[in-house]
Amino acid sequence: xxxxxxxxxxxxxxxxxxxxxxxxxxxxxxxxxxxxxxxxxxxxxxxxxxxxxxxxxxxxxxxxxxxxxxxxxxxxxxxxxxxxxxxxxxxxxxxxxxxxxxxxxxxxxxxxxxxxxxxxxxxxxxxxxxxxxxxxxxxxxxxxxxxxxxxxxxxxxxxx
Numbered sequence: 509x510x511x512x513x514x515x516x517x518x519x520x521x522x523x524x525x526x527x528x529x530x531x532x533x534x535x536x537x538x539x540x541x542x543x544x545x546x547x548x549x550x551x552x553x554x555x556x557x558x559x560x561x562x563x564x565x566x567x568x569x570x571x572x573x574x575x576x577x578x579x580x581x582x583x584x585x586x587x588x589x590x591x592x593x594x595x596x597x598x599x600x601x602x603x604x605x606x607x608x609x610x611x612x613x614x615x616x617x618x619x620x621x622x623x624x625x626x627x628x629x630x631x632x633x634x635x636x637x638x639x640x641x642x643x644x645x646x647x648x649x650x651x652x653x654x655x656x657x658x659x660x661x662x663x664x665x666x667x668x
Contacts, residue, residue: 512530538592543603550610564615564618567611575635575651576655582639582640
């Protein structure tokens with residue numbers, strides 16, 4: 509906490525005032541990252557004009573960009589997610605639910621699917637799994653090709 513306070517240029521006591529533990533601070537940081545990502549995703553979707561399918565494709569492209577994004581953010585995310593989930597439902601569950609609801613709405617709008625919530629969960633799972641593969645340094649895995657294949661599978665009319 510001392511290092512964090514020093515890097516932020518604030519007194520260590522100030523951080524302790526708002527966050528009882530380092531884990532609580534890190535959960536707040538990751539929650540802020542997830543909130544920011546959700547805002548960016550909404551803006552990206554709102555910028556798409558035309559058929560609702562184009563919005564779905566833009567959403568999948570945004571997820572791909574995030575999957576292939578900054579490894580340091582993913583490392584922090586997975587470490588905090590693991591710590592947050594100990595002992596049951598974590599504080600980040602709400603952020604996940606908000607993102608899935610948005611993705612589900614876009615899928616339902618584009619495809620009229622009854623299983624839109626399941627497709628949204630699948631998009632999250634693939635994104636997280638491929639990000640984990642990148643972090644693990646799976647040199648034999650073509651993460652970009654896998655995500656592109658997944659996008660084509662989801663975009664195929666009538667198939668998940």
